[in-house]
Amino acid sequence: MAQVNVTINGRHYDVACDDGQEEHLMKLAAFVDDRVAVLKQSVGSLSRIASYDDGLSDDCRRARRSPDSARGSPGRRRNA
Structure with a gap:
């Protein structure tokens, strides 16, 4: 099992993955x-993402x- 350090929103995470999946992760x-x-x-702010x-x-x-190929529009706002 491989381990990859990734950064999301300025936070670092150590994430395990199958060997060979590091680049995809x-x-x-x-x-x-x-x-x-x-x-x-x-x-x-991230606190509003829940909407x-x-x-x-x-x-x-x-x-x-x-x-x-996963480029799309950002999440759509729910009906307010």
Whole structure:
């Protein structure tokens, strides 16, 4: 089992993965970090992200399948 250190939203995490999956995990973490930055820019703070639907999780699922093709719009706001 491999271990990768990733940074998301300025925080460092040690994450375990199967051997050979290190590059994919680093790409996925970079994708999540980018998405968090976009969301923070759109909503002003992470505490407001809870008001968004599962757009981020949809993007993450797409990224898991193919990190290079998972670029989409940031999470959509739920009906207020």
